[in-house]
Amino acid sequence: LRVSGCYGLFVPGSNPGHITMATLDWRTTLAVELAHSKALDETRGAAIQVVLSYTSQTGERRIRVHTLTLRCSRHLQDTFRNYQAETLLTFYCKKSMTLCESVRFVTELCCFATVCHRMVICDFPI
Numbered sequence: 107l108r109v110s111g112c113y114g115l116f117v118p119g120s121n122p123g124h125i126t127m128a129t130l131d132w133r134t135t136l137a138v139e140l141a142h143s144k145a146l147d148e149t150r151g152a153a154i155q156v157v158l159s160y161t162s163q164t165g166e167r168r169i170r171v172h173t174l175t176l177r178c179s180r181h182l183q184d185t186f187r188n189y190q191a192e193t194l195l196t197f198y199c200k201k202s203m204t205l206c207e208s209v210r211f212v213t214e215l216c217c218f219a220t221v222c223h224r225m226v227i228c229d230f231p232i
Contacts, residue, residue, distance in 0.1 A: 107152055111139035113200035130160060137200040146178040194219050 109123040114136040116125040127134070146152055158170040177184075195216050202211070 107140050107142050107146075107154065109138055110141035111201070113137040113139070113197070130158075135196075135200075137197045139197075139201070148178050148180065151175055151177045191220060 109121075111122055112118070112125050114134075116127045116136065119125055125136075127136075140154070152175070154174045154176065156172045156174075158172070159167070160170075161167055198215050198219065202215075
C-alpha cells in the first residue's frame with residue numbers, strides 16, 4: 107500500500123505521505139487515499155501505520171504511532187456493508203475541494219455512492 111493522495115488543511119511535503127500542519131486539535135480531520143499495485147491478501151488484510159511527530163505547547167517533542175488493521179475483500183458488497191456512508195461522502199467532499207471539482211460533479215458522485223450503499227444494505231429494491 108502507498109499513499110496516493112492527502113486531502114485537508116495542510117502544506118504538502120515532497121511526497122504524498124509527508125505533510126505539515128500548522129495546528130492540530132481534536133477537530134482536525136485529514137483524508138488519505140491509498141493505492142496498491144498488486145492484489146491484497148483477503149486472509150491477512152492490510153495494516154496501516156501512521157506516525158505523528160509534533161511539538162507540544164510546552165516545547166516538548168512528541169511522537170505518536172497509530173496502527174490500523176483493515177479487512178480486504180474482492181466483493182464490492184462487502185465494502186459497502188462495512189463502511190460508514192458519511193465517511194465516504196466526507197472524503198469525496200475533501201477531495202473535490204482540493205481538486206477544484208465542480209459542485210455538480212461532487213453531488214453526482216455522492217449520490218452514486220449513496221445509491222450503491224443502499225442497494226447493498228437494503229432488503230428491498232430501490
